[in-house]
Amino acid sequence: MTVNDIKNAKVKAWVEECVKMCEPDNVVVCDGSTAEYDRLMKKCVDAGLATPLAKKPNSFLFRSDPSDVARVEKRTFISSKTQEGAGPTNNWIDPTELKATMKGLYKGCMHGRTMYVLPFCMGPLGSPIAKYGVELTDSEYVVLNMDIMTRTGEKTWQYIDDNFVPCLHSVGKPLNNGAKDNGVWACAPVEQKYISHFPEEHLIWSYGSGYGGNALLGKKCFALRIASFIAKEEGWLAEHMLILKLTNPAGEVKYVTGAFPSACGKTNLAMLIPTIPGWKVETIGDDIAWMKFGKDGRLYAINPEAGFFGVAPGTSEVSNNNALIAASKNTIFTNCALTEDGDVWWEGIGYPAKGKLVDWKGNVRDAFPKDKAPKGEEMAHPNARFTAPAKQCPCIASDWESPEGVPISAILFGGRRPSTIPLVHQSRNWAHGVFLGSIVGSEITAASTINPDEVGKIRRDPFAILPFCGYNMGDYFQHWINVGKNSCTNADKLPKIFYVNWFRKDDNNADLPGGFMWPGYGDNSRVLAWIFDRCDGKDNFVETPIGYMPKDGAINTDGLADYYKKTLPEITKVDKEGWLKEVKDIRENHYPKFGKHLPKELSACLDDLESRLNKA
Numbered sequence: 001m002t003v004n005d006i007k008n009a010k011v012k013a014w015v016e017e018c019v020k021m022c023e024p025d026n027v028v029v030c031d032g033s034t035a036e037y038d039r040l041m042k043k044c045v046d047a048g049l050a051t052p053l054a055k056k057p058n059s060f061l062f063r064s065d066p067s068d069v070a071r072v073e074k075r076t077f078i079s080s081k082t083q084e085g086a087g088p089t090n091n092w093i094d095p096t097e098l099k100a101t102m103k104g105l106y107k108g109c110m111h112g113r114t115m116y117v118l119p120f121c122m123g124p125l126g127s128p129i130a131k132y133g134v135e136l137t138d139s140e141y142v143v144l145n146m147d148i149m150t151r152t153g154e155k156t157w158q159y160i161d162d163n164f165v166p167c168l169h170s171v172g173k174p175l176n177n178g179a180k181d182n183g184v185w186a187c188a189p190v191e192q193k194y195i196s197h198f199p200e201e202h203l204i205w206s207y208g209s210g211y212g213g214n215a216l217l218g219k220k221c222f223a224l225r226i227a228s229f230i231a232k233e234e235g236w237l238a239e240h241m242l243i244l245k246l247t248n249p250a251g252e253v254k255y256v257t258g259a260f261p262s263a264c265g266k267t268n269l270a271m272l273i274p275t276i277p278g279w280k281v282e283t284i285g286d287d288i289a290w291m292k293f294g295k296d297g298r299l300y301a302i303n304p305e306a307g308f309f310g311v312a313p314g315t316s317e318v319s320n321n322n323a324l325i326a327a328s329k330n331t332i333f334t335n336c337a338l339t340e341d342g343d344v345w346w347e348g349i350g351y352p353a354k355g356k357l358v359d360w361k362g363n364v365r366d367a368f369p370k371d372k373a374p375k376g377e378e379m380a381h382p383n384a385r386f387t388a389p390a391k392q393c394p395c396i397a398s399d400w401e402s403p404e405g406v407p408i409s410a411i412l413f414g415g416r417r418p419s420t421i422p423l424v425h426q427s428r429n430w431a432h433g434v435f436l437g438s439i440v441g442s443e444i445t446a447a448s449t450i451n452p453d454e455v456g457k458i459r460r461d462p463f464a465i466l467p468f469c470g471y472n473m474g475d476y477f478q479h480w481i482n483v484g485k486n487s488c489t490n491a492d493k494l495p496k497i498f499y500v501n502w503f504r505k506d507d508n509n510a511d512l513p514g515g516f517m518w519p520g521y522g523d524n525s526r527v528l529a530w531i532f533d534r535c536d537g538k539d540n541f542v543e544t545p546i547g548y549m550p551k552d553g554a555i556n557t558d559g560l561a562d563y564y565k566k567t568l569p570e571i572t573k574v575d576k577e578g579w580l581k582e583v584k585d586i587r588e589n590h591y592p593k594f595g596k597h598l599p600k601e602l603s604a605c606l607d608d609l610e611s612r613l614n615k616a
């Protein structure tokens, strides 16, 4: 198929316009076949950009440029017509100005390269919730990853109409006069990177980065930033949430979504292996949920993605064996270390490496005797990733591709908070739940910054969507409030909302591995079980100033190490002083940012929380 064969006139005209601007040497319309995947991968291997892994069938390792290892939030723009439209938490440039700047960069940017035309679907093909896009890119790496992360290929064209989302991407490194990449990852310097969104036009322009969320435009750019804007217009929710299926020992099923910032364990939670007998967790999605009300008044979620772009470091047999199996074949690894016997290795993989390793920068080094390297000297970049097909996950739910989605009973919010926030608490009602989402904070991780000095600082990340909200965050809060109001006749059908924190720390307690007061991973099933029963209205809670919390003995502790049994009371009580500080920070530093866009329901919740704490 060639560009001339594209039936939709709008798509064809847009592709032709971009070809004229970017001036690629060739244009290829992708067919999504295995033969095409193999051909493009071979091109990457021959060019010295990818290494086949002897130990993992049909799997390859890429090393990116050291400046192109994560999303670049400072270079990410929500270019709505007005700055108010983008709101206080997004970078904004006037769309006319931004387009002029970027057109200057795009002019001739694909010299010496091929432009790939890649039609894709976010969501199960033909699902009433799914949406369609076309990505134009000059990166084979992007095509290969999009093949895993989205539904692509010729069959997609029949669904693509004038509502498609145009996604233009270039690595921003033209090869003039026969220049070659010579095995070096192509990208532009940081100040020339632009990850731009024009929400009113449902348009994405990305330039200068080949990495993850900057370049696989179906993911953060479309499925979150553009989709959140569309969702507000259309009355649904596009969220940075995992989706899991939870079955209790009686065989009853509930579906749960959870919003956590990047690299806070969404993939691990979505694939958790429960440590309490009789419970089962299966995966629907690990990063993004699109939720719409069904005819029965319940909220239904689909996973718009088809693969996992998971953080590799820290993934081990203990932390997430299901992810290891999902990524054991047909997987792309990025910025992991390479072993002598042709396998990947990373910090926290669960065993020390032997002999020599090629680190993520391409240097050959002696393996460390332990499975952890000093900060800054890691063999794998802390944001190294695996891109694996979701269907390879051993715990993928049988209904993960259900076109109408799965009905959601509970929504979790969480982040990395070493103090104050307890293990779990439940909101009193929907508006209070929106309040909890709005105050989420977390330590910064390597996924959200390319500056290692920022890692570990706490920032507010409302709904874990701070870097991914395509419009004014105050209006986004209001949208959530409205969603609850619109279904007020069905308030009992709305999901229940919880705030969890697996990351409380006590650095003075030598018993605790890593200083963490809760084991996390499979033991989070103990909290999920409490949440499950809460959804059924069981009497397993106490009322506190911050919401409903587990009553004594309501969290199953069978088989939990003694030192965690000792920390449990501490992390399941209200830290009054800590919360009063929290209230002060929200009142002085967080909420004022949103000005008149802040819903009055949220200031009311804040006042209410403060007075309840003071009375306690």
Ligand code: SAT
Pocket: 070, 071, 211, 212, 213, 214, 219, 220, 262, 263, 309, 447, 448
């Ligand atoms: O944005 S990425 O897709 O690169 C990963 C993440 O930050 O969640």
Ligand code: MN
Pocket: 240, 261, 262, 263, 287
């Ligand atoms: Mn994410």
